[in-house]
Amino acid sequence: xxxxxxxxxxxxKKSAVNRQRFMRRFKHQIRRAVSDAxxxxxxxxxxxxxxxxxxxxxxxxxxxxxxxxxxxxTVFSGNDRFSSGDxxxxxxxxxxxxxxxxxxxxxxxxxxxxxxxxxxxxxxxxFEDLELPNLVRTQLAQLxxxxxxxxxxxxxxxxxxxxxIRSLRGALGRRLALGAPxxxxxxxxxxxxxxxxxxLGEDHEEVQELAEKIARLRARIEAIPFIDSYDLxxxxxxxxxxxxxxxVMFCVMDVSGSMDEEKKSTAKRxxxxxxxxxxxxxxxxxxxFIRHHTIAKEVDEEDFFHSRESGGTVVSSALVMMxxxxxxxxxxxxxxxxxxxxxxxxxxxxxxPQCRELLDATILPFCQYFAYIEITPGEPxxxxxxxxxxxxSHANFAMQRIENMGDIYPVFRxxxxxxxx
Amino acid sequence: MKxxxxxxxLPANSEWSFELIDAYHKEIARVADDFGLDTYPNQVEIITAxxxxxxxxxxxxxxxxxxxxxxxxxxxxEKSYKRGQMGLAYEIVINSNPxxxxxxxxxxxxxxxxxxxxxxxGHNSFFKGNYLFRTWTNADAIIDYxxxxxxxxxxxxxxxxxxxxxxxxxxxxxxxSVGVDRYKRPAKLSxxxxxxxxxxxxxxxxxxxxxxxxxxxxxxxxxTAESERRFPAEPEENLLYFIEKHAPLLEPWQREVVRIVxxxxxxxxxQRQTQVMNEGWxxxxxxTLLNKLFDEGYLADSFMLEFLQSHTNxxxxxxYNVPWHRGINPYALGFSMWQDIRRICEHPTDEDRAxxxxxxxxxxxxxxxxxxxxxxxxxxxxxxxxxxVMRDFRMFAIEDDERESKxxxxxxxxxxxxxRIREVLSEQYNLGNREPYIQVWNVDxxxxxxxxxxxxxxxxxxxxxxxxxxxxxxxxxxxxTVRLETLKPDGSIELLQEARIxxxxx
Numbered sequence: 001x002x003x004x005x006x007x008x009x010x011x012x013k014k015s016a017v018n019r020q021r022f023m024r025r026f027k028h029q030i031r032r033a034v035s036d037a038x039x040x041x042x043x044x045x046x047x048x049x050x051x052x053x054x055x056x057x058x059x060x061x062x063x064x065x066x067x068x069x070x071x072x073x074t075v076f077s078g079n080d081r082f083s084s085g086d087x088x089x090x091x092x093x094x095x096x097x098x099x100x101x102x103x104x105x106x107x108x109x110x111x112x113x114x115x116x117x118x119x120x121x122x123x124x125x126x127f128e129d130l131e132l133p134n135l136v137r138t139q140l141a142q143l144x145x146x147x148x149x150x151x152x153x154x155x156x157x158x159x160x161x162x163x164x165i166r167s168l169r170g171a172l173g174r175r176l177a178l179g180a181p182x183x184x185x186x187x188x189x190x191x192x193x194x195x196x197x198x199x200l201g202e203d204h205e206e207v208q209e210l211a212e213k214i215a216r217l218r219a220r221i222e223a224i225p226f227i228d229s230y231d232l233x234x235x236x237x238x239x240x241x242x243x244x245x246x247x248v249m250f251c252v253m254d255v256s257g258s259m260d261e262e263k264k265s266t267a268k269r270x271x272x273x274x275x276x277x278x279x280x281x282x283x284x285x286x287x288x289f290i291r292h293h294t295i296a297k298e299v300d301e302e303d304f305f306h307s308r309e310s311g312g313t314v315v316s317s318a319l320v321m322m323x324x325x326x327x328x329x330x331x332x333x334x335x336x337x338x339x340x341x342x343x344x345x346x347x348x349x350x351x352x353p354q355c356r357e358l359l360d361a362t363i364l365p366f367c368q369y370f371a372y373i374e375i376t377p378g379e380p381x382x383x384x385x386x387x388x389x390x391x392x393s394h395a396n397f398a399m400q401r402i403e404n405m406g407d408i409y410p411v412f413r414x415x416x417x418x419x420x421x
Numbered sequence: 422m423k424x425x426x427x428x429x430x431l432p433a434n435s436e437w438s439f440e441l442i443d444a445y446h447k448e449i450a451r452v453a454d455d456f457g458l459d460t461y462p463n464q465v466e467i468i469t470a471x472x473x474x475x476x477x478x479x480x481x482x483x484x485x486x487x488x489x490x491x492x493x494x495x496x497x498x499e500k501s502y503k504r505g506q507m508g509l510a511y512e513i514v515i516n517s518n519p520x521x522x523x524x525x526x527x528x529x530x531x532x533x534x535x536x537x538x539x540x541x542x543g544h545n546s547f548f549k550g551n552y553l554f555r556t557w558t559n560a561d562a563i564i565d566y567x568x569x570x571x572x573x574x575x576x577x578x579x580x581x582x583x584x585x586x587x588x589x590x591x592x593x594x595x596x597x598s599v600g601v602d603r604y605k606r607p608a609k610l611s612x613x614x615x616x617x618x619x620x621x622x623x624x625x626x627x628x629x630x631x632x633x634x635x636x637x638x639x640x641x642x643x644x645t646a647e648s649e650r651r652f653p654a655e656p657e658e659n660l661l662y663f664i665e666k667h668a669p670l671l672e673p674w675q676r677e678v679v680r681i682v683x684x685x686x687x688x689x690x691x692q693r694q695t696q697v698m699n700e701g702w703x704x705x706x707x708x709t710l711l712n713k714l715f716d717e718g719y720l721a722d723s724f725m726l727e728f729l730q731s732h733t734n735x736x737x738x739x740x741y742n743v744p745w746h747r748g749i750n751p752y753a754l755g756f757s758m759w760q761d762i763r764r765i766c767e768h769p770t771d772e773d774r775a776x777x778x779x780x781x782x783x784x785x786x787x788x789x790x791x792x793x794x795x796x797x798x799x800x801x802x803x804x805x806x807x808x809x810v811m812r813d814f815r816m817f818a819i820e821d822d823e824r825e826s827k828x829x830x831x832x833x834x835x836x837x838x839x840x841r842i843r844e845v846l847s848e849q850y851n852l853g854n855r856e857p858y859i860q861v862w863n864v865d866x867x868x869x870x871x872x873x874x875x876x877x878x879x880x881x882x883x884x885x886x887x888x889x890x891x892x893x894x895x896x897x898x899x900x901x902t903v904r905l906e907t908l909k910p911d912g913s914i915e916l917l918q919e920a921r922i923x924x925x926x927x
Contacts, residue, residue: 002446002463002541003519004439007472008526014475015495022492025587061490061591062887062894063598064857069823070882075846077749078740079815079833087827088819115496116503 023121029054034122053112148237157234166233174231179221186217247282247336247368249275250325252318254343256293257310263375267342268305269408270373274340277412282336288325292318294348298325315347315383319358326366339363339370345381352386359387364394371415372399433721437530445534446541452713453542457786458706460545461560462519465537473513473525474498480689481513483521484567486574486681488590514540516548516692518560531727538710543703550794551698553691563688569615570681577674589675592894593661593682599859600661600686603852623673656860656875660895661686663861669870670900679898694797694852701755702793708732708756738814749846754814758801761810762788772808798850806843808834818845823881857884862906871902876917878907888918896920 023030033052082088153166193210200207251271253264278285289304290296293311296318322339330337347355364370374384380401390397400411431444442465453460468476478495479485515521522540524533548554578586593600657663661683665676692699711728714720720728738753739746765773766785774781780788796804817833818841832838832845848854862875872895876884888905896903905918 002443002450002465004442004446005464005466006439007466007468010468010472014472015478015492017487018478018489018492019495020492021487021489021583021587022496025489059493060887060890062595062890064859064891065885065887066857067883067885071820071822071880072882073818073820073831073845073848075749075816075818075842075849076741076746077738077814077816078742078746079817080740080742082817082830082833084830084833084835084838086830088830090821090826090828113493113497115500 026054026059029059030117034117051114052117053114055112059113147240149240151236151238153233154236155233157236161234161237163233163235167227167231170231170233171227174228175224175226178224182217182221186214189214189217246284246286246334247278247338248286248288248330249278250288250290250322250337250339251304252290252292252322252339252341253304254293254313254315254318254346255291255309256313256346258313258344258346259375263344264305266375266402266404266408267373270342270402270412271340273408273412274338274371278338288322290318290321290325292321296321313343313347314351315343316351316354316358319355319363323358323362326363337367339367341370341372343372343374343383344376345374345383347381347383349382352382355383356386356390359390359397360393364390364397367396369396369398370394372397373411374399374401375403376401377403429718430721431719431724433530433724435529435531435727437528437533441530442524442533442537445530446537448714448719449534449538449542449710452710452717453538453546453706455713456706456709457790458542458546459549460520460542461517461549463541463545464519464521465541466521466523467526468523469526470502473523474502476513476523481515482567483515483564484571486567486571486590487578488594489587490594512536512540514544515563516544516554516558516560517563520545520548520560529727531724532731534724535707535711535728535731538707539703542710543706544699546706547695547699547702547793550790551691551695551797552795553695553797557691558688566615566684570685573619573681574678577678581674586678588897589678590682592897593679595891595894596660596664596898597682597686598856600659600683601690602659602662602687603690604658619677623677651863652866653861653864656862658860659683660859660861660874664895664898667864668899671898691797694799694850697751697755697758697798697850698793698796698801699755700752701757701759704732704736704752704756705759740815749814754810757810757813758805758807759789761807762792762805764809765807776807777805799847799852802850803843803847806846808836808839811839811842816842816846818842854879857882859905869902871904872899873904873906875914876905876907878909881910884917889920892918892920896922 030052033054153163189210193207193214196204196207196210253259253267253271255264259267275285275287287301289299289301291299291304291309292313292315293309294314294317298321318341326337359370372387374380384399384401387397387399391399398415400415402408402411431448432441434441446463446465474495476483477498478491480491485491512525513523520541522536522545524536528536548558548560554560574586574590653663653667661679664671665679665683668676668679671679711720711725715725736750736753736756738750762780763785765777765781766783766788769777769781792801792805811834815834818831818838820829820831822829832841834842858877858879860875860877861872863873865871865873874895884905884907892903892905900922902919902921904916904920907915907917909915
């Protein structure tokens with residue numbers, strides 16, 4: 001006798017625990033692989049999962065084994081040319097198992113162990129220990145908006161919400177229920193009436209009486225109202241608080257002549273990280289790209305990173321534009337606003353104090369966070385000095401210098417380090 | 422093929438259904454019974470591909486304790502499966518009573534029938550009959566024991582921390598291959614007994630260990646002759662057993678965990694020794710049972726074509742000179758050998774009469790039963806590998822001596838070479854030769870309490886690079902310095918490896 005059991009709907013992911021343990025155990029190696037991986041990615045595909053490879057020797061499970069050497073005698077199949085006593089050359093080491101390689105086949109493969117991290121795991125590892133600054137306001141803002149959801153039916157409500165099917169179904173049930181005893185009685189009486197009419201004839205007194213009784217009962221049934229106020233059912237809707245899930249990110253970049261492709265690509269990496277980081281917290285993010293030399297312009301991503309301009313630099317032009325866009329499009333208070341500015345620090349001398357004032361008075365008060373990175377190998381310039389004043393007075397303003405590509409990640413971590421308060 | 426009693430064929434849908442599985446199973450069971458296959462009751466479980474990967478990762482068992490290494494196996498299985506580099510095995514079968522066979526939902530009806538014949542009748546009867554399985558494993562108790570192990574280890578994790586337990590398991594896993602009794606007969610497992618005895622054992626073992634060390638200082642003055650005495654008196658081949666019983670510093674729960682790993686290692690030991698026989702046996706029976714059903718008219722031609730295609734893939738033996746050669750395919754060798762034994766019984770040639778006087782012309786079912794019950798790969802090949810199979814496989818043996826510049830063909834499939842090839846192949850399946858032979862040799866009772874292992878070198882084969890890691894694991898379990906020395910064939914002894922642990926206050 002056989003027992004056939006369908007296990008397909010049993011708990012899946014039995015190995016999930018073991019997988020987690022594996023991840024925890026090799027966190028160090030995995031994290032290193034993750035930060036290597038980010039170096040080689042472009043802004044568009046950074047959002048997917050990642051193949052992580054770890055040298056397999058790091059995660060081997062050692063056992064007592066034979067090494068290579070000594071005498072081994074092994075049987076093979078498919079002899080097509082050998083006779084006893086033949087001497088043949090050793091196959092080149094590492095080349096195919098065929099050709100009579102009788103070295104120990106128990107040696108560990110030296111290849112890397114490669115496996116796939118899904119997007120969440122990848123980002124979690126990537127942004128581990130990082131925290132979005134100033135989440136407080138976002139959480140308060142969460143209670144402001146409500147969304148109306150269906151939630152079954154209720155007995156009262158406004159006429160516009162009457163659910164006809166439900167109401168009529170209720171009415172039908174009520175009519176059946178209230179009428180049922182009368183119907184039963186009618187059936188009994190009807191039988192009696194038929195018998196009597198047969199026996200006594202149509203005009204007999206008893207027959208008349210029964211017919212009248214039936215008529216009275218029918219009238220009572222008729223009197224049951226077709227629909228009553230009890231029957232009414234209303235669609236129920238409840239309000240569910242809707243978390244604020246929208247954020248806008250301003251990418252402000254200097255594209256003057258001194259910003260070469262390499263600096264721009266460094267900036268791009270930085271914006272990319274910020275974007276990914278925000279994506280973990282917010283469902284929807286709008287990105288506004290503003291580039292500037294002496295005048296600012298709002299552009300799409302392609303233009304932002306790839307077109308080249310030349311000329312002088314007036315940083316305040318971009319900040320003015322950012323201020324205006326915030327006021328026009330994102331002024332409702334429902335938006336979490338993040339700003340990131342990248343520049344080589346070169347600015348028209350008289351403009352820098354103006355930038356500081358703009359940020360101080362009209363931008364920082366509306367921003368969750370504003371990060372400035374200066375991409376330059378040289379000495380800090382006037383803009384940096386002006387901004388340093390801001391750093392002291394605003395907690396939501398941060399600035400860092402990046403000298404080369406390798407600094408991006410550490411700097412990013414520095415900017416968004418989990419605060420211990 | 423002539424069909425004597427044509428039956429209405431079973432529906433040959435490629436989609437399976439529970440009714441169809443039941444119908445096919447009924448016929449397969451009937452034919453298996455005609456051939457006298459003795460099996461545990463069957464339990465067929467339908468699972469998804471993902472569950473199959475889960476089962477892979479926990480070495481095929483339906484329950485197992487948690488450990489990162491299973492996660493690692495899961496990841497690598499998942500990766501190769503998703504990339505299409507690997508099909509999942511059609512089946513996993515568990516040596517338990519009732520015998521659990523997994524069918525994957527993606528498979529066609531033909532494959533399900535093949536798996537039922539292969540696993541639920543082939544493997545199942547082998548598990549029930551073969552002496553190794555009868556001696557070493559207890560089909561009635563294994564699932565219960567694993568449940569016990571899982572909850573015990575989970576408890577330990579709760580009490581002593583996941584990390585602590587994980588490190589301990591790592592060390593135990595490193596010694597798994599030398600954690601089995603190869604010759605001694607084991608006690609049967611029983612869930613109830615295990616639990617009952619576990620606590621007593623904890624207390625008792627701890628007291629024993631303490632005793633061992635406590636008396637030491639007083640023995641300093643005894644006669645020196647006695648200090649020559651080794652401990653253990655006889656070398657111990659089961660390292661995990663020795664650790665469990667004698668490691669001085671382990672806590673009782675740690676001993677229990679060592680024991681669990683040891684029991685699991687022991688449970689899988691027979692499987693590692695009967696691959697050719699067991700897979701060959703199961704393959705022979707799925708082939709024979711389904712062909713019988715076809716002859717009786719139950720199976721449609723389309724069914725047979727699909728079945729034969731899978732079967733042929735399974736028993737393919739690539740020759741030595743193609744890149745996908747991976748040595749002798751145990752399915753191919755096993756299947757050919759069982760087929761050949763049947764041929765020797767039914768249609769012996771003169772050669773067979775000379776080589777196998779006992780079985781040539783005998784009743785094949787009886788011969789099969791005897792062979793299945795009483796052999797393991799090593800002895801099975803030594804006993805039954807016939808010249809015909811060696812010729813069919815065109816076998817040849819290569820000797821690789823690192824001192825020689827060239828390889829030597831030591832034997833081929835001719836009259837002079839048959840016995841040599843058979844000997845070499847049998848040796849190849851001898852686990853004792855394949856794995857290094859290592860024993861617990863001595864504990865320095867009155868000195869630094871160091872533990873010395875002895876490796877018996879065989880044919881100048883050195884130990885691999887992993888030993889230093891294994892020795893570190895061993896040192897962690899033992900708690901004091903451990904050494905590994907090699908006994909050369911000429912009788913000299915060489916210290917190979919030493920993992921030191923210094924302790925002021927044990």
